Amino acid sequence: MSSSYIGRFAPSPTGPLHFGSLLAALASYLDARSQNGQWLVRIENLDPPREDPNAADQILNILDTYQLHWDGEVRYQSQRNQAYLEILNRLKRSNHAFPCGCSRKQLAGQLHNGMCQLPEHLHQSGDYAWRFCVGRGQRSFIDGLQGEYRESLENDIGDFVVKRRDGPWSYQLAVVTDDADQNVTHVVRGIDLIDSTIRQQCLQQALDFPIPHYSHIPVAVESNGQKLSKQNLATALQPDESGNTLWDALLWLRQSPPADLRNSGNEAVLKWAITHWQRQALAGIKENPAPLDFLRHN
Numbered sequence: 001m002s003s004s005y006i007g008r009f010a011p012s013p014t015g016p017l018h019f020g021s022l023l024a025a026l027a028s029y030l031d032a033r034s035q036n037g038q039w040l041v042r043i044e045n046l047d048p049p050r051e052d053p054n055a056a057d058q059i060l061n062i063l064d065t066y067q068l069h070w071d072g073e074v075r076y077q078s079q080r081n082q083a084y085l086e087i088l089n090r091l092k093r094s095n096h097a098f099p100c101g102c103s104r105k106q107l108a109g110q111l112h113n114g115m116c117q118l119p120e121h122l123h124q125s126g127d128y129a130w131r132f133c134v135g136r137g138q139r140s141f142i143d144g145l146q147g148e149y150r151e152s153l154e155n156d157i158g159d160f161v162v163k164r165r166d167g168p169w170s171y172q173l174a175v176v177t178d179d180a181d182q183n184v185t186h187v188v189r190g191i192d193l194i195d196s197t198i199r200q201q202c203l204q205q206a207l208d209f210p211i212p213h214y215s216h217i218p219v220a221v222e223s224n225g226q227k228l229s230k231q232n233l234a235t236a237l238q239p240d241e242s243g244n245t246l247w248d249a250l251l252w253l254r255q256s257p258p259a260d261l262r263n264s265g266n267e268a269v270l271k272w273a274i275t276h277w278q279r280q281a282l283a284g285i286k287e288n289p290a291p292l293d294f295l296r297h298n
Contacts, residue, residue: 013056019245030274044171127165191217
């Protein structure tokens with residue numbers, strides 16, 4: 001294994017994996033393995049009311065069935081409370097985090113510049129969130145697939161939550177903490193998360209963490225334009241040891257798998273895919289038809 005490449009797949013256990021989830025998992029897996037890198041799996045279970053208690057095990061079983069085997073132990077964010085608290089305290093000490101009792105509507109794109117006029121009753125009750133003071137100006141990064149991505153810190157992002165008012169840690173703080181702790185060097189994920197990247201880079205910079213390389217693959221969309229997702233009731237991925245589902249996923253990822261790979265089994269399909277992986281086949285593509293629509297025309 002190469003110590004210079006560590007990638008990861010980090011699903012939320014709000015339901016079973018669907019084909020869109022498989023695309024993200026497969027792309028990140030192939031990018032890591034094609035460079036002799038490590039591939040980690042992290043379960044982002046930060047919000048118990050939204051989670052399916054059976055989903056984490058189902059996700060891991062599906063990954064195992066498709067031969068997407070990870071390195072090391074699976075990390076569960078629900079077990080990382082102390083680590084996140086330490087990071088929040090670091091942000092407080094450096095004046096990058098401040099308590100805020102405002103709703104999104106009350107903020108309406110305005111910046112507090114590190115200080116909220118918190119009413120005394122909220123201060124006493126602890127009924128407030130912690131926000132990251134994002135600053136002002138433009139920030140950009142070069143995505144490995146999408147090119148330059150730019151946002152205005154005050155107009156597009158604003159002072160964002162790092163610990164929610166109702167208790168749970170924010171996705172942004174947790175993912176940055178775990179990426180740094182696990183020495184993640186490369187993040188390959190769906191383009192629906194690209195607008196989180198600059199938020200995460202702001203946190204990484206404030207915490208003096210290394211910034212991984214980011215590449216965002218296109219999102220799978222239905223013929224009606226909706227993203228293929230759990231929220232839109234995407235069909236759950238079924239176990240398939242034949243290799244056909246992985247072959248379909250490779251076709252969607254524009255890898256041109258040979259026809260004779262069909263029915264050759266998942267191990268054989270992955271062996272070919274690792275050797276022939278071409279991430280740049282997806283460069284500049286922001287969305288692709290969902291699987292059925294795509295396969296119908298290919």
